[in-house]
Amino acid sequence: MEDQVTARLTEMLGAGAVLTSGTDQARYLSDWRDRHRGTARCVVMPKTTQEVASVLRLCGELGVPVFPQGGNTSVCGGSVPSEDGRGIVLSLERMNRVRDVNARNNSMIVEAGCVLAAVQEAARAAERYFPLSLGAEGSCQIGGNIATNAGGTSVVRYGNTRDLVLGLEAVLPDGRIWNGLRTLRKDNSGYDLKNLFIGSEGTLAVVTAAALKLFPLAPTTLTSFFALNDVEQAVALGEKLQKQFPGELVALEMMSRSELEIVLRHIPGSHCPLGEKGQWQLLVELTSSAPPAALTEQLNACVEDAMTEGIVLDAVVAANEKQREKLWHLRHSVTEANKREGMGLTHDIAVPVYRIPDFIERAGAMLQRDFPGVEVVVVGHIGDGNLHYIGMLTHEAWRNTADKPACQLRLAHALYDIAIAMGGTFSAEHGIGSLHLDEMRRYKDPVELDLMQQVKQLLDPRGIMNPGRVLPPRAQ
Ligand SMILES: Cc1cc2nc3c(=O)[nH]c(=O)nc-3n(C[C@H](O)[C@H](O)[C@H](O)COP(=O)(O)OP(=O)(O)OC[C@H]3O[C@@H](n4cnc5c(N)ncnc54)[C@H](O)[C@@H]3O)c2cc1C
Known part of the structure; x- marks a missing residue:
């Protein structure tokens, strides 16, 4: 028998927007790697910000847990519902409109359910570049990227997702809509609330749209692949490239020989252009407004120099787009x-x-x-x-x-x-989800953790937003 919550949601959104059968729900209940599973009363798929607001208002009144979900590519159990089946999954996949692209302002406004690759494509169609890029870009959504403050392969030049967001629209757990879709580069008018929601993994609000930063399209891209003997060499080469190409270096991706062998073993058509050389490999990408010949000459000189210094064993530069794609395919297939x-x-x-x-x-x-x-x-x-x-x-x-x-x-x-x-962290870019609650307790500064709990209490006093994620339960 259909439960009352599902019946009210169906009345509100229409039957087509509420999935109730096991078969229909299946792909929303386990993550991409099938390591985390849950159950839910139903999966709701609102189409507008107003509909998201109605769903949250109802769930807030009834105390029903809400598990926001984007492309479900999270690798730390943040995107699937809990096992008790008390909650609903709120999928953003039908909120996938590009609302505006403003090339003169180098900005765009997109809905949270836009797949990352579609956001990149919409920017490119306006002769602009949106730099966020990761292996899951064909499935993950910009809302999920914002909720996890995703990193990816171009952080070295453009920063994390946080650095690419100008403004947000979000629905609070009580159903209020916050319209912070500003496209300004400077705005010091009070606390920067968007940064509170970025990286909050669906525990404070549902992101429904975002204003994003765009960049001019660079006419020249050079992608190269290096074989190295050890990790010291990889770090030394990275430092050298950063010094010689401060404005051009976009990606610096390292792979151990063991990882490369796994890719070659399992991914059909994969091929290492440098054969069996090197215990470590580095994939490097430069972009520039300089003509290709000038950048290639500069890179070749740098490679020769690095070989003379004994940093590099061998290197290859992609001669065309097809070769470039093949190099990236090795990295994105890991x-x-x-x-x-x-x-x-x-x-x-x-x-x-x-x-x-x-x-x-x-x-x-x-x-x-x-x-x-x-x-x-x-x-x-x-x-x-x-x-x-x-x-x-x-x-x-x-x-x-x-x-x-x-x-x-x-x-x-x-x-x-x-x-x-060493002054490091246990979670650099994937977030906490349900996987790292122990580490939050073990490694986070207690004052920091307490402040986070207070923010959560303030914004979500009934604890309906993605419960059991990010924050460990308080000790009684
Ligand atoms: C092949 C592969 C490669 C990857 N590479 C990288 C990488 O290089 N760098 C990196 O950082 N990550 C990487 N990831 C992890 C993952 O892709 C990112 O964390 C991504 O940002 C998640 O986006 P998503 O839309 O799939 O979100 P989901 O997995 O659906 O959700 C992730 C979290 O965000 C919340 N959420 C989702 N949408 C919203 C919303 N609209 N409002 C509020 N909360 C929301 C969910 O509740 C959940 O807590 C990779 C994953 C795979 C499978």
Whole structure:
């Protein structure tokens, strides 16, 4: 029998906007990697900000938990509902209009459910560039990117999502609509509320639209791939490139040989242009308003220099768009390839860039000593000091692992302890979700955590917004 909440929501939004059957709901109830699952009364798919407001008002009155969902590509369990089935999933997928693109102002206004690739495309159609880019861009939504303050591959030049948002429209848990869709570069008129909602992972409000920063399209893009012997060399090359190309360096992506081999094994058509050279690989992208020949000449001189200094083993520069796509395909396929390889225990750490070699060495020694048989696989946005440090087990080894959660936690805490001791973090870009509540308790400054709890209490006193995410329950 249909429950009362679902009946009221159906009355409000129409039957086509409320999914109730198990089959219809299935893809909203487990995440992309199928590691987190939940259940819900129903999945609602409002089409307008007013409809989102009506849904939240009703859920607020009845105390029904609301789990906002974008593209459901979160890797830390933030986007699926809880297991008790008391809540509803609020999917933004039907709020996918580009409301405005203003090339003269270098800004655009889009609804939260726009898929990231569509946002990039709409900017390009107006001869502008929206720099946020990540492996999930064909599925993740701009609302999800904002809610998680996503990083991705161009942070080294353009910053995180936070740095690309000029204004927001959001619906508060009591159903009020906040219209903060300003497109100004400067606005010091009081507290900057948008930054409170960015990165709040659906625990404070539902983002319904955003004003985004655009940039001129650069006519020249150069993508290159480097083979290196060790991580010190990768960091040294990164520093050299940053010094020589301060305005042009957009991406600095590192991969261990073990990661590259996994991609080559599982992704059809993948190919390493430098064969078996190097224990570490670096993918570098430069963009510039200079003509291609001038930038290529400058890059070639830099590569020759780095080879003479013994930093680089070998390098290749993509000669055309097809070769460029193939290089990026290697990088963007890592998550899919790792999923096929086995059970990857992924840790999204960051340390100051110059500490990366030290982290890799200490973490590797710890794994060898305490977790023999676990393969080290590393992929990272090295220009930001952000590593996805993965302990890889075969599917069989994982099946045979006794007490999986305890083993996972022991490994995670051992790695996080190393990162934190270096002034790092246990969550660089993926967020907290339901996965890192223990770490919030263990590593966050108690004053910071208390302030976060107070903000949550102020904005969401009934605790209906994405409960059980980001903030651990307060000790009684
Ligand atoms: C192949 C792959 C590669 C990835 N690469 C990167 C990467 O390089 N960098 C990176 O940072 N992340 C990466 N991710 C993780 C993920 O793609 C990002 O976290 C992304 O920003 C999530 O967007 P989404 O629309 O899928 O959000 P979801 O997964 O649907 O939701 C994520 C969180 O945001 C909340 N939320 C979603 N929409 C809204 C909204 N409109 N209002 C309020 N709250 C909302 C949800 O409740 C949840 O807490 C990757 C994931 C995959 C699968």
